[in-house]
Amino acid sequence: MSAETPRQPPRAEDADEREALPESSATSNRVDRAPGGFVVQAGAIGGDVHLTHTAPAVPAHREVPRQLPLPAASLVGRDRHLAWLDARLRLGGIALLTGTAGVGKTALAVRWAHVAAERFPDGQLYTDLHGYGPDRPRSPFEVLAGLLRALGHQRPERLRTLDERAATFRTWTAGARLLLVIDNVHSAEQVAPLLPGDPRCAVLLTSRSALRALPVDYPVATLTLPRLSEPEGTAVLAPASDPADPRVRELVRRCAGLPLALRIAGSRLARRPWIGVTGEPWALRVMDGGDGPRSGLRAVFSWSCAELPDTEAAAFRLFGVHPGPLDVAAVAAALLIPAPSAAGALEALADAHLVEETAPGRFEAHALLRDYAAELAADDRARLLRRLFSYYTAAADRADDALTPGRFRPSLPGPVPPVPDFPDPPSALRWIDRALPSLIALCAVDEPAVDGARWRLAFALRGFFYTTKRLDAWIDTHTAALAAARRAGDALAQAMTHNNLGMALVEAGRLDEAAAHYTTAEQLFADLGDDTGRAHSRLNAASVLRRRGRLHEAAGHQREALAYYRSVPLPRNTGIALRALSRTETQLDHFDEAIAHADEAVAVAVALELHLDAAQAASSLGDAHAAAGNQALAEVAHHLALHYSRLAGSSHEEATALRRLADTALAGGDRPVAISRYRAALELYRRTEAPDAVMVAQRLMALEGGSEPLLPGDDPC
Template sequence: MEFLVLGPLEVRGSGGPPGVAGRLRRALLGVLLARAGQVVPADVLVDALWGERADERAGQRLHLQVHRLRGFLDGPERLSRVENGYRLRVDEGELDAERFESLVARAVGLVEREPARAVETLRAALALWRGAPFADSDVPELCAWADRLAERRLVAWETLYRAELACGAGAELVDGLEELARAHPLRERLTELLVTALHRAGRRDEALAAYRRARRCLADELGLEPGAELREVVARVRSGAAPPDRLAAASPEPAPNQLPADIGGFVGRGAELAELDARVSAPVPVLITAVAGTAGVGKTALAVRWAHRARERFPDGQLYVDLRGYGPDQPRAPEDVLAGFLRALGMAGSAIPHELDERAARFRTLVDGRRMLLLLDNAADVAQVRPLLPGSPSCVTLVTSRDTLTGLVVREGARRVALDRFSAVEARELLRSLLGEERLATEPAAAVDALVERCARLPLALRIAAELVRSHRGPGGVAALAGSLAGRRGALDLLDVDDPQTAVRAVFSWSYQRLAPDEALVFRMVGAHPGPDLEEHAVAALAGLERRAARRALDALVRGHLVERSPSGRYGLHDLLHAYATELDGPADERMAALGRLSDYYLSTASAAMDVLVPQETFRRPPAPDWPGEAPRFDSPESARDWLDAERANLLALARISGPRRTLDLAETLWRYLFLGGFPDEALHLYTRELSAARALGDPLAEARARNNLGKTMDQLGLDGEAALDHLRAALAAYERAGLPEWQSAVRNNLGVAHGRRGELDAAVAEFEASLALVSPDGPWPLRRAPMVNVSRCLKEMGRPDEALGILARVLELCREHEDLIHIPNALTGLADLSLLTGREAEARAHAVDGLALAREHGFRAVEVDCLRVLGVVARSADQPAEAVRRHEEALAVARSIGSRHTLLEALDELAASQAAAGDLARALATRREALDVATEAGHRAGAAAAHAALAALHARRGETEAARAHGRDAVGGHEALGQRTEADEVRSALADLAGREGLGERAFAGRVGRSEGRPFPTVRRG
């Protein structure tokens, strides 16, 4: 597929017309191409499409435009929903702008040594242009991209003419150069080239006239004289000297220089700096050094100071990243860090590989042989660092971390610098550098010594103390601060100099006393928050303030280093600050009232998010509390899910501290989100609390809802199958006693799922049919959708594909009729499975591709696993084992993150089959053994029997006859216990071939290895 932007926007190879119709679609595609391979936030796209005209429905309209654009591409998986944005996959060579840039970069390197090849390459690059990019667009980002492309095109023309001149051309270049020089009179390089061409053509007067014209323009427009290069060329013309054979080469691209600013007021650490110098100067230099120490000890300051001192050793550049291993944000993923490094090294965004291993390999290739420094700051652990390490002995890596990074020392040969607290001399020197010699001379020496010791000689605490002293007018600042610290000995143990944490809290305490009332209130409230971080609305709810007032207080706290703000706009406290904030006392009942407001805010907003995310199921959710304050507004399912993702930990933390009734409301509000998102572990904890809350209230219907939730989650996780069934049966009995048919329908569907996962298909179908019978055709659509999908999957496994196909086709039609987009991928993956069963691989792939894009967009992670599984089977059937293994490894990674043993078992089953098809029998054996362990732990007898049969097949293929017999006997026993006679007879027949006929050991079970249609249990999804 080709994306063409060097002229009117076109897409070729999609099967449709190349031109992109519609202003909105062109703008959307253009912005995605401008950031090819990167996640483009939804709000950026909304702004590009509608600007100030965007309204509350802009998010929904964006979703519609994305849907339409997918149909224009060669596959919907090209445009995927990622976090709170979209990413367009553009493979290497597919974007003409990228090909143009690559050709120009190659030609620039050829001009001096092979000008003829440079000419050929540049003409090929310029031939890609068909007109002006985005000529009809008013989108600022596209206009800026068009300007950059036009600038690169001009550079290409300049380089082409320079190469032509180097090849001996002259008169034949004049017309083209003159046209360019008149169009761009301020570009001295074009005038220099034109004067040289005219001089070679013997047109001296015209050459001087061109120079005078350019000089006047420079003077009039910029007030400048021409540069030295142009003046030198004109001097040769005036003197009659021959024109030069070659022109000076253009300046190369600058090396990356990403080091942060050097640390002001840096003192001490002479021994550590000398040690770092010695390591890189040694005959065999140390390539990796880890600077380790406690929080606030100055690791980053040391690393940055040394990097600036040593930068001359690394002329090819310095790369820097804050890995955020310890702080309010999530640690930086290695693949994201590598993407930034690759861009800094000149790689176009669309050329950056997607996989971590590929990015790491490309990075090692680009830095090979270069003398570069990598500063990896604030690393969480070894796993975060390893993919970022260069492989070249010319590169030096410096890592800072609170962790000792032992694995890096043992395996990669890193050396460690252990950074301790300052000595008393160094601490006083730091204060002197921060406060100034004159200011410190006015303070009593004893007060200075006391402050140093009460800050535990920790650089962080000393810097904060110096800032507080600087803000104190008049003499005595150090003494006053030291005295204040001494005065708080009782409550906070401020003078325990052996514990640097208490010393730092003492400094924060002194700062807290200076806060305005609203600022102090907000600081206490952030400390009272039960979760890991929070945003402005939650702060306002806790403090009982308007959002604007809360924001002003937060801004003041951030400036005072009492609250940290992440780039995403969320707020949190450093561990030490949080410990201090939780010890602060406000007015009586302040914290209890704050948590009550926070609970109302979170539950009200979560309910509003669920109304947008799954509007078909409002009938299942409890009424939301009235919330009079400000709250986020959700204009699309994506925005609702993004909020729920960001607040999930906080909502679950709230359940831990809430009363019984609020716990019930939270559980019933969030259950669908937790299921769709694949968070069964979190759900299990929440529903366990829900059951305790229901029993505490003595509410039998609430207990029935909790047991229904708990039973289906335990079944999903594969935990204690009989206990899961007991919970579901007890819930059903309670709803039968209460005469609530719709709730009975929901529980019977979950019972059917539980039976289906155990291979008890007849019992499963009976439950699904009973579930459907309890709901009228006009009843809630979700109560009909779920058992319809699930019964179709059971019918497929029972050898009744035509019936299953008819049901799924109806489900798909009804999903569209009810605008239930979030469950369309569930139907599509069922259709894909049926297509596989009937040998229609192309249809299976099409359904799976569509389903995968929608599942990822709507966060339906279990269906994402199914779609990846089908795509892997299709690849395996097409004799593409490497692609099959890749798809099934993707599926397994998602399955592991979900936590469902049944989903995990499916993923392991197919991965093992693909590994065997690829000839990697050792890995296939390991995968099958894990599958057997998972099936056994989950009580999945059909899965265990199938795993034994597959293990027998693999051992037979490896000639390991005894192991094959042992697993084969276990498989026969398992299948017979389940009444699966066909499967038992098949394994028994293979065992007979093995008996006494060792020569058949490698092929007796061959028909069972890598067989795509042999999945031993159905995929059933609770709707």
């Protein structure tokens, strides 16, 4: 009996999910010769399965990236600086805006980038390196993966070194008229690998540092952005004050000529003129000693925040706790208030210039304001963090339900907050992708009080990572989760995280490390008396053995796991093991056994009404029949896969079925049908950002160019 049985259901997903999820997701630009066979009787195909499928033509290129944040509403005193940028970057090159915190570097960079966008028809990229502020600086290795993805590279995480990613980025930007805004740079070492190699690309950097090492190797034009003069500062305040009022000069001085402080002060004045400008509230300037610019800034922040209503003040403090952007739902969940109240609070904070709406519905605070908010929230930090984890984990679980229905999920402590609905996998993928920076940052919060929440959140993201192959984020979040589980002394959490981290390392080609994680997981499960977990680990270990060509050993592990799942019984895990064993048997050319085991796997999935499992099984069945030379039966199986993928609402599985149907059409000599099916598959793969899009696009190019593409049966195993 498994140690976990009394308190939670069997963990079907912990068995090697690369056998349970679409096998094509586990490859880059190759297809295994026979990646698993699953048999279904031809009589199972209903009358609503059609033999042809067409889709609209697919655009030849990925959508041009347009990543610039929303521009500031207005800029005062920056006309000559905009002209300087225009002169330096009109034909490409590198420019650096430097200056003190809050002086408006990002606002100026984004405003110029929007004005100049039409000059860069190949796209505008934006990335924040978090060089200064409460977040850890982002590594160029991590950032390059996002930039390459934005340019259309499907598998940047497969590039395992910084040099590989930097070289690939230079290749992909060669010959392009591209604008790259790199915000909040900490050091020359952080930004150098991100620079395109083509001088026609324009790169605009912002940093508090002069990055003096950068011009040694690169032609960088540097502009130090000054504070606003007294007349310019007065102009910022003009809509809310009388420029002739002598108190304006004092207020401009207190704001140290920084647009950030002036906008906040101006907003405050517009609501309640001059309250707090004189008298006791200005004593807050001694908060951190002296009478310098930082003291003046803190006084302005204090003056504005002290007058906020309770809900707005609580929402502002949340920006000092949350490590990323906030939206209405997260604020509502953390503060236990209705969504309309959260929306009103965020809008009021934006009106007061305490936060910015950087994208529709997404709000961020300047690093200086986040530091101040963190001080205000210090006493409430642990409670707010727990609520944020609860919301994001529950939402990620809900999204994962759409991506991998039926997967085991650890229970969440406390009440579950309201979370968004995800009617289909694309909506779930979009939500996680949008929230991913925050989710990754939360997993990295190195505080013992939230260790249990950290590994649960990482666990909830595993299905997304498997689908999208965001390997860097998968490995980072699960490495952090493993450290949290160890510090918490939770052996079961450690075992499950070892299993999931092993899957990421297999995808990254780091088989030795993956094998070590599976071995550790198996030992932990054995120590817990958790036979189910131990079976999952052995099935996972078989995937490493199979990739190493140790097929007989892999089959032995799979048979052992299969025997256990039959004995418990665990029907869905039985189907997973059958598919895994069938895949290995197909590679061993044991086609009769592979077909028999796959046939049983399909029967299990159909009986349990697991449409996605049935689609995956039928697709693998087609591969097994194709490897055995049974093209007609392969086509029948792939049509069945198409049928069940549509029942499951899985665009990825539908695309996989269409791709394999295209393969069978091509093998039968029907080039027009093959092209039509490849186009339909490519449209779906691109819609879900699946890595298989690259392979399908290559086949289409070969077909439309008159040559024969590489087919699955021609690939090495």
